[in-house]
Amino acid sequence: MPTTRYFSYRRRKRRRNFLLVFLLILLLTAAGVLTWLAVSSLIGKHEESSLGTDGESSESIMESESLPENSFAENSAIVSEPESQPEESSEAAESSVLEESSQITEVWSSYDQPLPKGTDMGEDYFSDAVFIGDSRTQGFILYSGLSNTTMYADKGLSVESVFTKECISTAEGKVSIMDALAQNPDFKKAYVMLGVNELGWAYPSIFQEKYQKLIQRIKEINPDAEIYVQSILPVSQEKSDGDKVYNNPRIQEYNQLIQEVAVEEKVYYLNVAEAVADENGALPADASTDGVHLNKAYCEKWLEYLKNHTVEGLSQATAEDSVESVLEQVQASLQTTSSDAADQ
Amino acid sequence: MVLKKIAAFAMVVITCITLSSCGETKNITMDIEALATELKDNITYQDQLEQIEPDMVKMLYDVEEYADNSIVYMGSGATAEEIAVFECKDADAGKKVEEIVKQHVQDQITSFESYVPAEVAKLKEAVVRSGGKYVALCVSDDSAAANKIMDQYFR
Numbered sequence: 001m002p003t004t005r006y007f008s009y010r011r012r013k014r015r016r017n018f019l020l021v022f023l024l025i026l027l028l029t030a031a032g033v034l035t036w037l038a039v040s041s042l043i044g045k046h047e048e049s050s051l052g053t054d055g056e057s058s059e060s061i062m063e064s065e066s067l068p069e070n071s072f073a074e075n076s077a078i079v080s081e082p083e084s085q086p087e088e089s090s091e092a093a094e095s096s097v098l099e100e101s102s103q104i105t106e107v108w109s110s111y112d113q114p115l116p117k118g119t120d121m122g123e124d125y126f127s128d129a130v131f132i133g134d135s136r137t138q139g140f141i142l143y144s145g146l147s148n149t150t151m152y153a154d155k156g157l158s159v160e161s162v163f164t165k166e167c168i169s170t171a172e173g174k175v176s177i178m179d180a181l182a183q184n185p186d187f188k189k190a191y192v193m194l195g196v197n198e199l200g201w202a203y204p205s206i207f208q209e210k211y212q213k214l215i216q217r218i219k220e221i222n223p224d225a226e227i228y229v230q231s232i233l234p235v236s237q238e239k240s241d242g243d244k245v246y247n248n249p250r251i252q253e254y255n256q257l258i259q260e261v262a263v264e265e266k267v268y269y270l271n272v273a274e275a276v277a278d279e280n281g282a283l284p285a286d287a288s289t290d291g292v293h294l295n296k297a298y299c300e301k302w303l304e305y306l307k308n309h310t311v312e313g314l315s316q317a318t319a320e321d322s323v324e325s326v327l328e329q330v331q332a333s334l335q336t337t338s339s340d341a342a343d344q
Numbered sequence: 345m346v347l348k349k350i351a352a353f354a355m356v357v358i359t360c361i362t363l364s365s366c367g368e369t370k371n372i373t374m375d376i377e378a379l380a381t382e383l384k385d386n387i388t389y390q391d392q393l394e395q396i397e398p399d400m401v402k403m404l405y406d407v408e409e410y411a412d413n414s415i416v417y418m419g420s421g422a423t424a425e426e427i428a429v430f431e432c433k434d435a436d437a438g439k440k441v442e443e444i445v446k447q448h449v450q451d452q453i454t455s456f457e458s459y460v461p462a463e464v465a466k467l468k469e470a471v472v473r474s475g476g477k478y479v480a481l482c483v484s485d486d487s488a489a490a491n492k493i494m495d496q497y498f499r
Binding site for chain 1: 390391392394396397399400402403404406418419420421422423455456458459460
């Protein structure tokens with residue numbers, strides 16, 4: 001009987017050992033499966049983010065061009081994808097990206113700052129634009145070679161005569177610029193540069209009032225158009241020093257008024273002056289023969305500025321930055337997870 | 345007999361008309377680029393004249409229907425100074441373009457009258473020449489020099 005008990009004890013012990021080994025294998029397998037699931041999930045996120053950069057994200061940004069805030073809603077969707085990741089570092093990356101996006105959204109929506117630089121949108125961007133301005137705009141269009149755009153400009157044009165001066169030839173005869181605009185309301189962007197001919201006005205507040213009226217009229221004609229108001233370009237130092245009316249301090253005063261209109265009317269203010277001014281804020285001597293009108297080389301600088309300062313260009317640049325930032329964070333998380341799995 | 349005389353007279357008249365119209369068209373051929381360059385280089389301008397891209401000419405002149413080639417130099421806007429030379433499809437198109445060019449000068453006078461009145465004098469002395477299928481314009485301070493250069497081309 002003791003022998004029987006001894007064998008019985010040995011059988012129980014073997015069964016226990018077998019069960020322990022089995023449980024250990026089961027645990028190791030489960031751990032392996034979980035690690036594999038975690039790694040494959042991260043790889044999946046990584047690939048989705050990469051596709052989003054070239055495909056869906058850029059399309060959705062272009063679709064919402066008239067509503068800048070919507071563009072960032074799309075951007076938020078892109079950066080919010082990795083939310084399911086448990087890693088703290090990834091969450092921190094998301095929040096920093098969202099913070100960054102919202103900061104730029106503020107620059108857009110507050111309109112109290114000049115539109116920042118974005119991606120170069122090329123010359124085709126202006127094919128559905130209208131340029132409203134004076135002789136400087138005329139020179140700009142002719143010298144820059146923007147043959148696919150629409151120019152409503154005339155010498156000596158002001159925020160007042162834009163409504164009254166019949167200077168645009170149509171099939172029915174000559175009409176004012178605003179009437180011409182109303183007859184062709186299918187533009188998508190309107191660029192305005194006016195103010196230099198009004199520098200001599202006794203009451204700058206009247207200039208501001210009429211400038212605002214002009215912007216409101218453009219909105220009435222086409223409520224969906226993006227409106228860009230451009231700063232008045234400076235004059236040369238020589239011209240500024242010798243002229244009581246056409247001088248740079250006066251231009252800066254008027255630019256401030258234009259910027260106030262931009263804030264009130266929620267339109268984009270472009271500080272084009274920075275594209276052509278020297279370190280003193282004046283037009284360089286070699287930029288113009290009379291200190292006011294730009295030559296071809298400086299009109300090309302002006303065009304470069306406009307191509308790089310658009311709402312769409314800014315959206316694209318921000319989306320690219322956001323995706324790049326998220327990708328970097330995901331890659332870092334992936335590396336951490338892989339090393340953790342290897343340790344296990 | 346009378347009929348023969350009338351027929352002969354008609355032939356003479358037709359021949360004369362044909363010959364005279366040939367004389368009017370002058371069968372001029374010229375290098376419009378050479379003329380434009382000569383007008384630019386041999387006349388002193390106050391402004392920096394820059395050549396406008398061929399695509400941009402339509403913004404200044406509605407000549408697409410009539411002109412095959414054009415060369416236009418424009419000032420920056422500080423002055424009314426300008427050079428424009430057109431090679432049209434034929435002599436009739438040349439006449440149309442000449443009218444368009446003259447109208448352009450008139451429009452410029454209207455624009456500059458209230459903007460830079462001093463430029464109106466240049467516009468009133470603008471040299472406009474046409475011959476055959478060619479038309480040329482030069483707005484400068486020196487219309488005598490412009491005429492002299494054009495004489496060499498519109499012979």
